[in-house]
Amino acid sequence: MGSVACVGHQVLVVDDDRTVSDVVRRYLEQAGYAVVLAADGADGLAAIAAHRPDLVVLDLMMPGIDGIEVCRRVRRQHPELPVVMLTALGEEADRVLGLEVGADDYVTKPFSPRELVLRIRSVLRRSGAPADDPDAPAVLSDGALTADTARRTASLAGEPLALTGREFDLLAFLLRNPGRAWSRTDLLGKVWGWQFGDQSTVTVHVRRLREKIEPDPAAPTRILTVWGVGYRYEAAV
Secondary structure, eight states: OOOOOSSSSEEEEEOSOHHHHHHHHHHHHHTTOEEEEESSHHHHHHHHHHHOOSEEEEESOOSSSOHHHHHHHHHHHOTTSOEEEEEETTOHHHHHHHHHTTOSEEEEESOOHHHHHHHHHHHHHHHHOSOSSTTSOSEEEETTEEEETTTTEEEETTEEOOOOHHHHHHHHHHHHSTTOEEEHHHHIIIIIOOSSOOTHHHHHHHHHHHHHHOSSTTSOSSEEEETTTEEEEOOOO
């Protein structure tokens, strides 16, 4: 396990490729992040418990406990911890699987370290910011569904919802903008801050959010599919 670097947000990099880890560490430290390195999934889980990082960069393909299983365990124990997954170029099924188990974002290998730093910065900024509009209400409600953008917590019928950072961002955006159809491209820009990207990212996050806020995710009444367009949030009240 590596050592902690500079003061600031702490990022855990879990990758069995030492060359990749060293390059990522160097770029992250230059960007002002403290970095912890872990060489495999088991080491990564131990590092999360020991260091409580602000974000995890997680390679999908590793010996022993792979990135998918690590992400599953992270989501059970630390649902709020942002995860950026590293996946092989062209392996769409792996990217979708990573998103389905709770990754907030992904970068495909081979990747530009600068792009990874920008993605990390974006995820951390959004996970710590209450709202883009300072005049927007801090608490958004729709019937029994509530999202507190200052605390970044959500509940349904008084029960806390275990949402990832991106799931919370998506829910808050939809609660602020009910009744309008948004394309997946629109949502990538508004919620993820991407000008381009894999639209399956939106599809998977909508599916995961439906599983947490809809009585019957197969027949949603809040987040509706607008065929040929994208999605529309239908307020309950």
